Amino acid sequence: MSDLDQRGQRIAKLAQLRAAGVDPYPPRCQRSHTAAEALAAFEQAAEGQEVRVCVAGRLISQRLMGKTTFAHLADGSGRIQVMARQDLIGEAAYQAFKELDLADFINVNGKLFRTRTGEVTVLVDSFQLLAKALRPLPEKWHGLRDTETRYRQRYLDLIANEEVRHIFLTRTRIISAIRRFLDARGFIEVETPILQPLYGGAAAQPFTTHHNALDQTLYLRIADELYLKRLIIGGFERVYEIGHNFRNEGISTRHNPEFTAIELYQAYADYNDIMALLEELYAEVAQEVLGSSVLQYQGQLIDLTPPWRRISMRQAILDASGIDILEADTYDKLAAATQAHGLNLGKPANWGKLVEKLFEETVEPSLVQPTYITEFPLDISPLAKKTPADPMFVERFEFFIAGMECGNAFTELNDPLDQRERFQATQQDFKSGEDEAHPLDEDFIIAMEHGMPPTGGLGWGIDRMVMLFTDQASIREVILFPQLRSRD
RNA sequence: GAGCCGUUAGCUCAGUCGGUAGAGCACCUGCCUUUUAAGCAGGGCGUCGUGGGUUCGAGUCCCACACGGCUCACCA
Numbered sequence: 277m278s279d280l281d282q283r284g285q286r287i288a289k290l291a292q293l294r295a296a297g298v299d300p301y302p303p304r305c306q307r308s309h310t311a312a313e314a315l316a317a318f319e320q321a322a323e324g325q326e327v328r329v330c331v332a333g334r335l336i337s338q339r340l341m342g343k344t345t346f347a348h349l350a351d352g353s354g355r356i357q358v359m360a361r362q363d364l365i366g367e368a369a370y371q372a373f374k375e376l377d378l379a380d381f382i383n384v385n386g387k388l389f390r391t392r393t394g395e396v397t398v399l400v401d402s403f404q405l406l407a408k409a410l411r412p413l414p415e416k417w418h419g420l421r422d423t424e425t426r427y428r429q430r431y432l433d434l435i436a437n438e439e440v441r442h443i444f445l446t447r448t449r450i451i452s453a454i455r456r457f458l459d460a461r462g463f464i465e466v467e468t469p470i471l472q473p474l475y476g477g478a479a480a481q482p483f484t485t486h487h488n489a490l491d492q493t494l495y496l497r498i499a500d501e502l503y504l505k506r507l508i509i510g511g512f513e514r515v516y517e518i519g520h521n522f523r524n525e526g527i528s529t530r531h532n533p534e535f536t537a538i539e540l541y542q543a544y545a546d547y548n549d550i551m552a553l554l555e556e557l558y559a560e561v562a563q564e565v566l567g568s569s570v571l572q573y574q575g576q577l578i579d580l581t582p583p584w585r586r587i588s589m590r591q592a593i594l595d596a597s598g599i600d601i602l603e604a605d606t607y608d609k610l611a612a613a614t615q616a617h618g619l620n621l622g623k624p625a626n627w628g629k630l631v632e633k634l635f636e637e638t639v640e641p642s643l644v645q646p647t648y649i650t651e652f653p654l655d656i657s658p659l660a661k662k663t664p665a666d667p668m669f670v671e672r673f674e675f676f677i678a679g680m681e682c683g684n685a686f687t688e689l690n691d692p693l694d695q696r697e698r699f700q701a702t703q704q705d706f707k708s709g710e711d712e713a714h715p716l717d718e719d720f721i722i723a724m725e726h727g728m729p730p731t732g733g734l735g736w737g738i739d740r741m742v743m744l745f746t747d748q749a750s751i752r753e754v755i756l757f758p759q760l761r762s763r764d
Numbered sequence: 765g766a767g768c769c770g771u772u773a774g775c776u777c778a779g780u781c782g783g784u785a786g787a788g789c790a791c792c793u794g795c796c797u798u799u800u801a802a803g804c805a806g807g808g809c810g811u812c813g814u815g816g817g818u819u820c821g822a823g824u825c826c827c828a829c830a831c832g833g834c835u836c837a838c839c840a
Binding site for chain 1: 774775808835839
């Protein structure tokens with residue numbers, strides 16, 4: 277029987293119900309208990325005390341046994357069994373109960389009892405159809421496996437696969453734990469523009485759109501950074517934003533074009549303060565959400581307990597490859613050194629990018645336990661403050677967990693003249709390469725010229741954090757509706 | 765963007781060497797008053813992703829395309 281046939285049968289049933297005066301989509305329903313509350317109420321009741329409930333939910337299984345029918349209802353709290361008996365509700369009501377279809381929403385009034393096999397069950401006194409379903413549910417014990425259907429019709433995935441539901445509940449709990457952590461430390465959550473006349477704060481391809489009334493090109497933000505710093509300049513000392521960034525780039529198990537990022541800025545702090553804050557946050561969120569600061573990711577045990585390992589990029593590369601970037605301190609010297617080690621790193625635009633490639637190739641995959649990589653090359657860090665000791669480097673770190681780049685932070689550059697030069701330098705770099713020029717944000721520099729306090733800033737991807745906390749290998753498993761190609 | 769793999773009933777899957785397309789669940793009919801993957805008896809599921817080609821004959825072989833997955837590329 278085709279899908280249309282099953283759907284056709286249900287539409288026919290719907291017409292019969294309407295003809296019999298039953299509203300298959302009544303506007304309101306009664307409910308006294310969720311499934312979980314009903315079960316708890318029964319357990320708490322004194323022996324022999326009658327517990328009457330009205331529960332509501334989706335019909336997910338049905339066992340018709342002649343004049344008795346068992347079924348399970350699922351609601352947001354879990355599931356509960358109900359039992360209908362013809363001798364208790366009469367032939368007409370019993371017939372109507374049997375004619376319910378899997379996936380229909382109903383509510384049920386009755387008293388709770390324990391069956392012979394021990395399951396707490398609602399003995400049906402009366403029931404009401406709340407919403408007729410016209411299509412069947414996925415198969416009941418294999419669930420829904422087809423990846424494409426799971427992503428395109430996530431509601432079916434959530435209905436059929438309990439562990440998927442759990443992942444997204446965990447995601448929500450992680451995000452609210454982050455908010456609690458930051459709010460408790462005096463951070464305020466703010467909202468900055470998603471539609472921006474100029475994009476910045478990261479080196480990424482933007483999505484471009486157009487505002488009709490203004491007749492103006494707008495970009496979907498690639499980062500929050502430049503707006504949040506304007507707020508630091510404006511006198512908010514601790515701000516954060518959780519929201520979507522949009523990057524017009526490839527899709528992979530670690531990249532979705534639209535992803536959730538958090539950025540935070542703290543005035544009168546530097547990147548050392550940020551490291552202390554971040555490791556404390558991860559450990560506390562893990563403790564709160566997972567009950568432990570040690571977690572398992574793809575077969576590896578990860579210990580988030582502070583303090584995390586800190587190592588400079590120079591030292592990490594030296595340890596892994598024997599190449600000292602302080603000696604190979606020009607593009608040509610470093611290119612020669614990497615070739616001598618048999619590494620093919622392509623032709624990046626400058627020394628800093630070559631350092632980064634070398635790092636990604638030789639160090640990154642080995643960073644399983646949480647690690648801060650500090651002191652990045654200046655020419656790939658146009659928004660970070662130079663290290664006092666060596667102006668080729670900046671006070672910046674990225675942190676890595678399970679071989680994955682998880683986030684990025686620095687002591688923020690607050691020297692407006694230096695900032696202008698940095699923007700101009702990156703534009704030079706991009707002009708020589710194929711990448712689009714990075715726009716100089718004059719308005720941002722003007723803001724900084726009004727004075728910006730010393731500030732530490734940080735950003736990380738929430739999706740990758742959720743992957744880590746829920747042991748998922750693909751970012752699509754932690755985004756409710758991941759980007760897929762449209763079907764014709 | 766490239767390579768590899770996948771796409772068969774509403775769902776989960778099998779389909780041998782190219783020879784009339786299968787199972788379980790779901791669905792329909794009947795029986796069944798404590799089942800829970802209920803059970804028993806019976807029923808029919810279908811554009812084998814799409815379009816071409818080879819062949820007497822294609823789910824199966826070939827080509828192209830679509831969508832998905834993985835890997836790579838891209839990615840501060």
